Amino acid sequence: MFRLSKVLGFGVSAIVAAAGLMFVGPSSSAEAVPATIPLTIKNTSGRSEPVYVYNLGTELASGRQGWADANGTFHPWPTGGNPPTPAPDASIAGPPNGQTKTIRMPKFSGRVYFSIGQKIVFKVSTGGLVQPAVQNPSDPNRGILFNWSEYTLNDGGLWINSTQVDMFSAPYAVGVKAANGTVTSTGRLKPGGYDAVFSRLRSAGWGGLIQSGPDGTPVRALSPGHGIEAGGIPADVMNDYINRVWSKYSTSTLTVTPFVNEPDTKYYGRVSGNVMNFTNAAGAVVTSFQKPDSDSVFGCYKLLDAPNDTVRGPISRTLCAGFNRSTLLTNPNQPDASGTDFYRDAVTNHYSRIIHEQMADGKAYGFAFDDVGAHESLVHDGNPQEAFMTLEPFN
Incomplete structure (x- = not known):
């Protein structure tokens, strides 16, 4: 599981043990995995606002935390402060609606964030990068529309997922291309699935998980654990x-x-x-x-x-x-x-139930260990040629 903690370092062991995300082990294809692979981001969201992309995580060769630029070059985070200090602007200009953009993914264990309309506010403390924690009403990212994918690229290949462990928000799908050209993808909602998640949460009595923007439009639904923390559902609901x-x-x-x-x-x-x-x-x-x-x-x-x-x-x-x-x-x-x-x-867990129902392939990371029985929205290839992230329509 990947709980959205205030200070979180990325690493293979963190993603495996804490997220239940993926098994990262040895592979005979080690020599086939280059230092970076292309990540092609396609914007089919239907929205006109600018898109910002961030590739944040742990450089596996050194164990240092930082970010990668569009070329896949690693930049370590500076020493933070207490209180946290503003992080360097790690954003990459994403593709406008209807277009694509390709960046490079290095051998990282971390997240690819994207935001729509505004940049995400990141800070650095003495303990590392401060992540968004939108269950906190004072978090500066609460009103920003954003989401992320978790991934590990190492000598064993690429593992990349679509996750709802912490929240359901801006829709997207992920994919990976194998050496034979086959593309495997996951995370795509059914037509109308985005709106259906919010409406069905309300029908189930779990509408308190939903956070809306100033115009009343839903920005996200918190996962039920964060919903308890934020007072959106009763602490004794289970x-x-x-x-x-x-x-x-x-x-x-x-x-x-x-x-x-x-x-x-x-x-x-x-x-x-x-x-x-x-x-x-x-x-x-x-x-x-x-x-x-x-x-x-x-x-x-x-x-x-x-x-x-x-x-x-x-x-x-x-x-x-x-x-x-x-x-x-x-x-x-x-x-x-x-x-x-x-x-x-x-x-x-009605949150997980509803999200699974609205996924085109039925797979999701509705809770931390949704990979028990292989019901998770994860793709892997031991010799990845290219990764994909598609920003999906809001309907």
């Missing part, structure tokens, strides 16, 4: 479902098989008191979880923390997916493999 799960597994067993390629690796969960203890095949307790609150469920953190290890993290990821998709009561064997069974309970 409690009824959480309580029912804890009750069920006080008298029955939840079986978690966290690795697709290791079907014999299983863990068994039973609730005793306020704690769900997981045992291995030998009956030894390997990890335990206190009953989570709604924010822990939506954020897949706090009481559902998922360290980058081989036991607790994979179990927590599976639990997080089951809570958000509301499959833990209907299937005692997790993860649930069938997307048709997701979000069926009246108490569920």
